[in-house]
Amino acid sequence: MDDLKAKYLGQIAEAADEAAIEAIRVAAVGKKGEIALMMRELGKMTPEERQTAGPALNALKDEINSALAAKKAALADAALDERLRSEWLDVTLPVRPRRQGTLHPISQASEELTAIFAEMGFAVAEGPRIETDWYNFDALNIPGHHPARAEMDTFYMHRAEGDNRPPHVLRTHTSPVQIRSMELQGAPIRVICPGGVYRADYDQTHTPMFHQVEGLAIDKGISMANLKWTLEEFVKAFFEVDDVELRFRASHFPFTEPSAEVDIRCSWEGGQLKIGEGDDWMEILGSGMVHPKVIAAGGIDPEVYQGFAFGIGIDRLAMLKYGIPDLRAFFDSDLRWLRHYGFAALDMPNLHGGLSR
Numbered sequence: 001m002d003d004l005k006a007k008y009l010g011q012i013a014e015a016a017d018e019a020a021i022e023a024i025r026v027a028a029v030g031k032k033g034e035i036a037l038m039m040r041e042l043g044k045m046t047p048e049e050r051q052t053a054g055p056a057l058n059a060l061k062d063e064i065n066s067a068l069a070a071k072k073a074a075l076a077d078a079a080l081d082e083r084l085r086s087e088w089l090d091v092t093l094p095v096r097p098r099r100q101g102t103l104h105p106i107s108q109a110s111e112e113l114t115a116i117f118a119e120m121g122f123a124v125a126e127g128p129r130i131e132t133d134w135y136n137f138d139a140l141n142i143p144g145h146h147p148a149r150a151e152m153d154t155f156y157m158h159r160a161e162g163d164n165r166p167p168h169v170l171r172t173h174t175s176p177v178q179i180r181s182m183e184l185q186g187a188p189i190r191v192i193c194p195g196g197v198y199r200a201d202y203d204q205t206h207t208p209m210f211h212q213v214e215g216l217a218i219d220k221g222i223s224m225a226n227l228k229w230t231l232e233e234f235v236k237a238f239f240e241v242d243d244v245e246l247r248f249r250a251s252h253f254p255f256t257e258p259s260a261e262v263d264i265r266c267s268w269e270g271g272q273l274k275i276g277e278g279d280d281w282m283e284i285l286g287s288g289m290v291h292p293k294v295i296a297a298g299g300i301d302p303e304v305y306q307g308f309a310f311g312i313g314i315d316r317l318a319m320l321k322y323g324i325p326d327l328r329a330f331f332d333s334d335l336r337w338l339r340h341y342g343f344a345a346l347d348m349p350n351l352h353g354g355l356s357r
């Protein structure tokens, strides 16, 4: 019986996992295990032999059972220790700095100017970038022979042979959105139409895709005085100056009559632009009274209603406001470029009290 005890306690000590423990339990103290077999032998013994062998077998059985239980607990402890070691996390480590995305300066300028015009009662309208030549040209009184319509300036969509739809172009301005707004809403109407436009032009100061905001106000008795006030309010709010002088220069656009290009008073001292003071003038937009033919093209009676309209390049507005000297910065996907030019919105405070980098 001492051999038996040594054998099983030795096996238990060696057992590496729960399966091994279970195998030992079945072999030693299971229903058909070695101790059960020996219990069956008790019947063949004399009463005296039985009196010592019986309790001894029971004691051995108890001892093996508690050794099994102790080993099982020890294995479970070891497994937990191992898990704690391998899954340990230092929750006191500082977070890794993360670079955050920010609004593109053109988007930011768009949002700012939209908010300014919204305060003056202008709704925002958007429309397709692929337009028919009617919405992009004819409705705007731009005749077929007009230079803006020449293939060199306008991107025409490819047309398969036998396609009888009207020619489609990438819109060259957002005016078609205003024609669509007039058709949908009628008069009176006040809308601005910001968005991307396309012209086949690429050099230091032109990119084939750029951004424009056009504005349109149509009502009874609208005059150039309304246009001038609206633009003055816009320029003051956008450039954050108390006062600004605008200069209207006679010009020509097919869709307005009369037409005016608008300059703002400014100074360039030591390469620093100041708006609203100085002896220089800087052109910022084109405008005029909407041509009666264009009002009619929008489905509104030009005998009853008149209106003003204007068009501004958003890319250049953003460059002027944020001091970005080169158009190419807008098309460089690495925002550190823009930060280099001090575009402040890129240095936004983050939740951890620092600046995004």
Ligand code: 2NL
Binding pocket: 175, 176, 178, 179, 214, 215, 216, 253, 255, 256, 285, 286, 287, 288, 289, 290, 291, 294, 309, 310, 311, 312, 313
């Ligand atoms: C420019 C010129 C301008 C307009 C755009 C317009 C739109 C309609 C009717 C009449 Cl639906 N006019 N838009 C008017 C004058 C000038 O833009 O040089 N922009 C940078």
